[in-house]
Amino acid sequence: MKAFAALVHREYIEHRGAFFIAPLVMVAIVFLLTIFAFSVDRINTRFSGQMLTVMPTWVFEAGFAALAAGWLVYLGFVLFFYCADGFAADKRNNAMLFWKSMPASDLKVLLSKLTAAVTILPGSIFAVALLSIVLMFGVAYVTTMIAGLGSATLLWSILVIFAQMSLVLLVVIACALLWYLPYMALVGAMGTAAGRWAIPLALLLPSILSVLEWVVMGGGMHPFATRTWDFLNYRSQFPIAFDYLDRVWEGQQAFDAMAFTVDFLQKFDWLQVGVGAVFAFAAIYIASEYRRRSAAN
Template structure:
């Protein structure tokens, strides 16, 4: 257990630029940009809006920024796994880790777990900090928009807890749903190093092309394989449920969002994807153990 904690800590130290320093820089940029817009009196409230409460604007803004953070995380994790599984070969530390009393499977598992735990936790913390920054900016916006009614701290806390809880559940399920994709590019990285990035997309594309060439008259339009990949990449609540939850007159209906999210998940596919992820990591560790000597 101690060795696994040490391995995950190593992953954090080696990749803190993408998951700590870059989010901090984005937070500072966001804070300064909004503050400058308010200070320069660039914010305007449309006349037809009347005298609204800013709580709905805050909720929509917070949810939108949370979605951007989650998108950043998913993209960053793709490049992380494309790099991390072969990083030891690049920095000449393979001999050191093979001399340690840890298996190759444990080393690669620590990389997989780091991307599923500590890095998402850092991004989720950035989501929460962004919500605090957004609230203070809402308070400052009263100077530029006197008709704006700033929500109370209690209203903002309650709203933040609702949206933050949904973001946390969504993040956890999305990580489990996309785990096979990340394990796939990581396993390719073990063999092909950074070429795994184009190959992760090229190989499925070629499989789909061959299927369409040989079985063009059967199955769905894009072929069974590419149709499955497209459906497997789709994740999230129903769009109508999202609009109903966020555009309602009252607070965001998180219960409706969670109900739609759970209903949209194929739990058998999720379990199968996790099994595939474990097998991919194990296959990569066996290649690392048997083929890569140093």
């Protein structure tokens, strides 16, 4: 167990630049630019503070959601390239023989990479995302104080919103990682065999599979009117419960993190998550066997 934890920690050390340092630098730059914009009166502090108190709950919830959505896009982007490139890193930097001398099987090494991709690597971005939102909320509250509208009640409301939205973000990230686990495992397995060529192959693979089904088994009027394409399209769209969010945006009910979480988890397709987990393990196992045999030759 200690050896496996060390392997996961190694992945974090080798890729913390993309998952921690770079996001932290971006947050620092944006924060400094924001402070600079206020200090040179590019942004009217009093007017901004007054606007924030018009609909304070909605403004802070929407601001959190918008910033969180940006971090989710960044997380998906870096995870894709990590799986495509990180699984082939040992072969590329000639470290394969070193890891072969360690008491760790190829399956354990590849599973440690996949484990890092769903735990500490996204966890780093989650922590930086919360830090960026804390800074955003802090700047917003300071502007309300400068405008003479800050109060303990508003501060407490901001803290409650932050706690609720942080819970929602954590649940969404965890479920998204489980939902896209088979994609990460497949791209990683392709990276083990094809190296960086796994990036274009992963983008072309859905089209190839759909065209193959259309040619062999027939289907609709074009190669993308197949059951394969419909299934991949379904598995590519994150199944979030929009009906609850629609009621919130329409003003029919106030946003409640626990109610959203319960509604979201109840409607989540856990059967597909289980099938995807089995597929992910199978893909990693096949990749580990290929890695073991190719290194032996």
